[in-house]
Amino acid sequence: MAASSPETAKTAPSGSAGRVLLANPRGFCAGVERAIEAVEQALHHHGAPVYVRRAIVHNTAVVERLERLGAVFVQEVDEVPEGAVAILSAHGSARSVKHAAQGRDLKVIDAICPLVGKVHAEVEAWYRSGRHVLLIGHIGHPEVVGTLGQVPAGAVSVVSCPDDLAALDLPPNTAVAYAVQTTFAMRDADATIAAIKATFRDVAGPRASDICYATTNRQQAVEALARQCDLVLVVGDTMSSNARRLVEVAQAAGCADARLISGGDDVPLDVLARARTIGLTAAASTPETAIAEVCTVLTARGYALEEAEGEVERVRFRPVSLDALNIGTLGGSLEDRLTRLRQDIDQALDAAIGHARDRDRRLAEAMRYATIGAGKRFRALLVAAVADLVGGSYAQALRIGAAIECVHAQSLIHDDLPCMDDDDVRRGRPTLHRKFDEATAVLAGDALLALAFEILAEDATHPDPAIRARLVLAMARAVGQDGLAGGQMMDLYPPARPSAEDVFQCESRKTGALIRYAVEAGAMLGPCSAEELARLLRFAENLGLVFQIRDDMLDSIGDAEVVGKAVGKDAEAGRKSATSLLGLEGAAAQASQLENACHEALAVFGPKATPLRDLARFAVNRMH
Numbered sequence: 216m217a218a219s220s221p222e223t224a225k226t227a228p229s230g231s232a233g234r235v236l237l238a239n240p241r242g243f244c245a246g247v248e249r250a251i252e253a254v255e256q257a258l259h260h261h262g263a264p265v266y267v268r269r270a271i272v273h274n275t276a277v278v279e280r281l282e283r284l285g286a287v288f289v290q291e292v293d294e295v296p297e298g299a300v301a302i303l304s305a306h307g308s309a310r311s312v313k314h315a316a317q318g319r320d321l322k323v324i325d326a327i328c329p330l331v332g333k334v335h336a337e338v339e340a341w342y343r344s345g346r347h348v349l350l351i352g353h354i355g356h357p358e359v360v361g362t363l364g365q366v367p368a369g370a371v372s373v374v375s376c377p378d379d380l381a382a383l384d385l386p387p388n389t390a391v392a393y394a395v396q397t398t399f400a401m402r403d404a405d406a407t408i409a410a411i412k413a414t415f416r417d418v419a420g421p422r423a424s425d426i427c428y429a430t431t432n433r434q435q436a437v438e439a440l441a442r443q444c445d446l447v448l449v450v451g452d453t454m455s456s457n458a459r460r461l462v463e464v465a466q467a468a469g470c471a472d473a474r475l476i477s478g479g480d481d482v483p484l485d486v487l488a489r490a491r492t493i494g495l496t497a498a499a500s501t502p503e504t505a506i507a508e509v510c511t512v513l514t515a516r517g518y519a520l521e522e523a524e525g526e527v528e529r530v531r532f533r534p535v536s537l538d539a540l541n542i543g544t545l546g547g548s549l550e551d552r553l554t555r556l557r558q559d560i561d562q563a564l565d566a567a568i569g570h571a572r573d574r575d576r577r578l579a580e581a582m583r584y585a586t587i588g589a590g591k592r593f594r595a596l597l598v599a600a601v602a603d604l605v606g607g608s609y610a611q612a613l614r615i616g617a618a619i620e621c622v623h624a625q626s627l628i629h630d631d632l633p634c635m636d637d638d639d640v641r642r643g644r645p646t647l648h649r650k651f652d653e654a655t656a657v658l659a660g661d662a663l664l665a666l667a668f669e670i671l672a673e674d675a676t677h678p679d680p681a682i683r684a685r686l687v688l689a690m691a692r693a694v695g696q697d698g699l700a701g702g703q704m705m706d707l708y709p710p711a712r713p714s715a716e717d718v719f720q721c722e723s724r725k726t727g728a729l730i731r732y733a734v735e736a737g738a739m740l741g742p743c744s745a746e747e748l749a750r751l752l753r754f755a756e757n758l759g760l761v762f763q764i765r766d767d768m769l770d771s772i773g774d775a776e777v778v779g780k781a782v783g784k785d786a787e788a789g790r791k792s793a794t795s796l797l798g799l800e801g802a803a804a805q806a807s808q809l810e811n812a813c814h815e816a817l818a819v820f821g822p823k824a825t826p827l828r829d830l831a832r833f834a835v836n837r838m839h
């Protein structure tokens with residue numbers, strides 16, 4: 216609260232000094248509220264202390280309040296005692312930070328704002344599709360540091376203004392993509408994006424702006440009122456990038472005197488005499504108490520408060536999952552596990568395809584093109600996670616994962632052929648028949664399918680021949696008439712008026728079968744009771760449907776660059792899908808119900824099923 220100075224102690228009549236226009240919206244955004252709540256919840260569940268790497272949000276008052284509740288703020292995770300709870304800030308963290316936390320066996324909660332997470336996913340997808348990424352942001356800002364840390368060094372260049380482009384050593388024919396720090400100034404980002412488009416010939420960018428809704432709304436709100444004001448006060452912390460941007464926006468909009476203040480104690484009393492109209496706003500990380508303090512000081516000086524019209528914000532995020540506290544023996548966040556598994560699967564596939572000199576080199580090259588260094592590896596991770604849950608071997612799970620990836624790749628190659636979906640782009644690259652030719656695509660698919668069965672049948676996959684036979688049998692069923700081939704047939708030749716049940720059957724075979732197989736195969740690697748198996752299969756059934764529904768939704772709402780393949784094809788072909796049957800909102804609601812059913816099926820497994828829960832969450836929210 217502001218100290219009671221002689222000036223503030225006297226209360227002047229309301230409106231005699233002028234008016235205060237309160238910008239709308241102002242103050243906390245949904246991502247900030249969610250991150251602060253994550254610390255409070257972690258303290259509630261685990262007791263003090265919990266450790267927080269860096270300021271959870273850029274506001275000293277928020278940090279000090281959480282410190283009083285028992286949070287300990289550190290600069291790096293190596294300051295956190297082994298095994299303790301470590302919370303990562305809302306600005307997002309580099310992968311190396313999570314690896315370091317994993318190395319210390321910390322229970323990690325990632326309080327990253329979901330909208331920053333979206334930028335991370337985009338940057339990774341662009342990097343994986345071979346583009347150099349230009350990140351429009353402020354060098355050294357934690358969000359920028361975290362985003363850079365999602366991909367190898369050198370894959371992203373940070374630019375903050377058009378002039379920075381000249382310093383980049385990139386020829387104009389470089390394929391680039393841009394991403395933007397979520398709290399960047401809109402006007403500056405627009406200028407830099409225009410300069411990028413003028414400099415490079417092949418430029419990709421996000422479908423919707425990366426600058427978050429809260430930054431956009433607060434900048435627009437202060438811009439709208441700044442012109443009428445003699446003074447604009449932005450309540451926020453000097454650490455806060457979005458707070459500083461609000462001052463700049465007010466100045467650029469024509470207010471001669473715009474200042475950043477931390478709270479009531481900081482109100483510049485000396486300039487109030489010159490200010491009849493004061494604009495008041497607050498950064499997305501500023502607590503309501505600080506704004507209220509300023510209002511108290513100003514009303515005591517005779518100003519009347521007036522709410523300006525503005526956007527009503529209804530954005531709410533799901534709370535940060537406290538499940539993430541249990542890393543499980545597979546270790547790390549979902550992204551970390553995926554990164555590690557991708558490397559291991561790539562190695563396993565490379566070894567399985569082999570480098571024999573007496574074999575056809577073009578065929579082997581096409582098989583590698585279709586399988587190595589691409590794809591999310593969702594199904595392989597699923598096998599590994601289920602194997603881990605039942606105490607099975609990672610090496611065996613890896614071989615089964617590689618076999619599944621061969622079948623999956625085969626189905627994608629054939630699906631993309633002109634006689635089926637006729638696609639030119641897959642996983643952000645030319646489809647196999649475009650890169651090679653149709654005959655090679657058919658034969659590479661055949662050879663990959665054979666390779667899958669070869670891997671499963673080999674001794675190294677499991678010492679027990681009966682288990683190997685079951686693995687082979689279940690795979691044959693997953694790809695045949697009751698699986699991928701049957702599902703694809705229903706997709707290509709649907710009944711004249713397909714019912715919801717027809718669509719369900721088609722998707723359950725085309726997509727669900729391989730996902731069910733991944734779970735079933737993983738469960739074969741360790742002891743599993745009949746009840747546990749039934750629950751895992753129920754989980755798999757729901758997960759397969761969620762995965763396909765999200766696929767249908769991405770066809771409507773996805774960005775081709777991020778998804779890695781053409782979008783809008785279902786509508787173009789008049790194909791019945793979850794989205795056309797239920798509408799976008801209905802499909803999202805259905806996906807959410809199915810995700811809940813996944814979690815319900817896993818409930819008995821406790822923390823050990825965390826990686827599976829992460830996969831269900833990923834399936835519902837994925838953008839690619």
Ligand code: GRG
Nearest residue numbers: 590591593626629630694699700703725726766
């Ligand atoms: C396997 C014998 C046999 C025949 C195949 C062509 C065909 C018959 C089936 C088509 C199956 C198909 C393409 C289903 C769609 C499944 C789906 C949602 C694929 C996308 O999977 P992601 O998102 O892809 O996991 P990435 O690229 O990440 O691996």
